Amino acid sequence: MRITGLETLLFGLDDVAGAARYLTDYGLEPARVSETGGRFEAIDGTAVVIAHQGDPRLPAPPAPGCRLRKTVMGVAEASVLDAIEAELRRDREVKRLPDGSIESVDDSGFAIGFQVSIRKPFSLAGEISNAPGGSVFRPVNHLGAIGPDAAVRPRSLSHIVYFVPDVLKAEAFYVNRLGFRCTDRFANVGPFLQPGGSLDHHSHFLIGAPPFMHGVEHFTFHFGGPTAMMTNGYRFIDKGYQAFWGPGRHILGSNWFWYFNSPFACHMEMDADMDLHDASWTPRVVDLKADNSQTFLLKFRKKWMPGPGIPENGDYA
Amino acid sequence: MRAVPLCPVDAIAEGAARGFDPDDDGQDTLFAVRTDGVVRVWRDACPHAGAAMALRKDGYLNAAGTRIVCHAHGAEFLPESGHCVQGPCLGRRLKPVASDVNAAGQLCVLIP
Numbered sequence: 064m065r066i067t068g069l070e071t072l073l074f075g076l077d078d079v080a081g082a083a084r085y086l087t088d089y090g091l092e093p094a095r096v097s098e099t100g101g102r103f104e105a106i107d108g109t110a111v112v113i114a115h116q117g118d119p120r121l122p123a124p125p126a127p128g129c130r131l132r133k134t135v136m137g138v139a140e141a142s143v144l145d146a147i148e149a150e151l152r153r154d155r156e157v158k159r160l161p162d163g164s165i166e167s168v169d170d171s172g173f174a175i176g177f178q179v180s181i182r183k184p185f186s187l188a189g190e191i192s193n194a195p196g197g198s199v200f201r202p203v204n205h206l207g208a209i210g211p212d213a214a215v216r217p218r219s220l221s222h223i224v225y226f227v228p229d230v231l232k233a234e235a236f237y238v239n240r241l242g243f244r245c246t247d248r249f250a251n252v253g254p255f256l257q258p259g260g261s262l263d264h265h266s267h268f269l270i271g272a273p274p275f276m277h278g279v280e281h282f283t284f285h286f287g288g289p290t291a292m293m294t295n296g297y298r299f300i301d302k303g304y305q306a307f308w309g310p311g312r313h314i315l316g317s318n319w320f321w322y323f324n325s326p327f328a329c330h331m332e333m334d335a336d337m338d339l340h341d342a343s344w345t346p347r348v349v350d351l352k353a354d355n356s357q358t359f360l361l362k363f364r365k366k367w368m369p370g371p372g373i374p375e376n377g378d379y380a
Numbered sequence: 381m382r383a384v385p386l387c388p389v390d391a392i393a394e395g396a397a398r399g400f401d402p403d404d405d406g407q408d409t410l411f412a413v414r415t416d417g418v419v420r421v422w423r424d425a426c427p428h429a430g431a432a433m434a435l436r437k438d439g440y441l442n443a444a445g446t447r448i449v450c451h452a453h454g455a456e457f458l459p460e461s462g463h464c465v466q467g468p469c470l471g472r473r474l475k476p477v478a479s480d481v482n483a484a485g486q487l488c489v490l491i492p
């Protein structure tokens with residue numbers, strides 16, 4: 064089951080225009096957008112798709128209050144779709160949709176889809192740090208800071224985090240039926256899961272939670288590096304959006320993070336520089352606590368500089 | 381009791397909300413909502429995790445202006461009572477902030 068990762072997340076909500084503005088402000092590219100919904104793409108074509116919550120074409124959410132209506136994953140080739148269809152048909156319905164993708168539901172009630180991956184290959188250097196003694200440097204006269212007029216765009220749909228009522232059952236489905244691996248785990252909380260066709264630390268993270276939490280905690284796109292991610296987050300706050308957590312750097316996965324409130328009944332994150340792992344990696348198991356969740360945590364602050372007029376004892380706090 | 385003025389009460393339209401930062405914390409800590417003509421002021425802190433609730437500046441309501449929404453996890457509250465009717469803090473309530481309108485028509489919060 065060579066699943067390559069997330070391709071599309073489909074949400075149903077009441078304020079389509081507000082969500083469209085939000086996703087555009089986040090940096091995604093509007094594609095095929097109307098008053099009833101639209102598609103918002105990262106550089107590689109992975110996307111968030113939004114529609115009105117009353118749209119009858121949307122699959123049911125896993126629980127009331129959850130606005131995620133479907134998670135579409137990619138596969139390398141059509142034969143994998145056939146294999147997934149055969150596997151899932153053993154105990155559940157699987158639909159073939161007109162676009163050739165398949166649709167079913169996971170063991171936690173989340174609608175899932177699979178398609179031959181539409182990820183567009185692209186080549187665009189990520190952030191490179193000039194480190195004394197290092198072997199990779201930015202070309203001479205190339206600037207590290209992102210200028211005020213330079214656009215920052217999310218590169219690729221990264222991962223989603225589900226609140227599930229039965230985390231063992233939820234994990235077993237992805238591992239035993241779809242060939243995901245656990246890369247790391249928060250004890251008594253849940254696993255980070257990596258699909259068989261990806262090296263990213265995780266495409267899914269599952270959190271065992273009471274039934275009234277059933278839904279999504281957050282989802283995120285990869286950015287080109289910490290500078291791109293923080294420049295984009297800073298601009299997002301300038302546009303009036305509300306940060307929730309970050310910026311900081313996680314320990315499991317090493318990804319830089321910045322979480323924001325969103326219209327999707329969950330957070331939307333910006334992330335950068337996630338670890339890659341293969342099957343030789345031994346999963347870590349750590350307790351869930353603040354010290355194990357981040358190497359450091361920073362907080363937004365308005366631009367400031369030292370100079371005349373600052374208080375006698377500084378202005379750091 | 382000290383009355384701290386926030387804005388002209390008429391500046392908050394029916395079915396609209398507005399956030400305030402009266403202590404200059406660098407982000408809004410209170411918000412006011414007008415429903416059925418009445419302006420009520422609430423702490424900008426979701427009973428679920430104490431999270432700041434807005435989507436963007438002044439964005440505290442659903443599209444129809446009929447529910448207060450926490451945009452951290454989608455909890456929904458009745459604007460008349462502050463009771464959570466959907467989401468992780470179901471049955472709990474937003475913290476009301478005592479308020480008044482002064483002779484000049486300014487919406488004020490009353491700080492003990």
Ligand SMILES: [Fe+2]
Nearest residue numbers: 222281283332
């Ligand atoms: Fe994340």
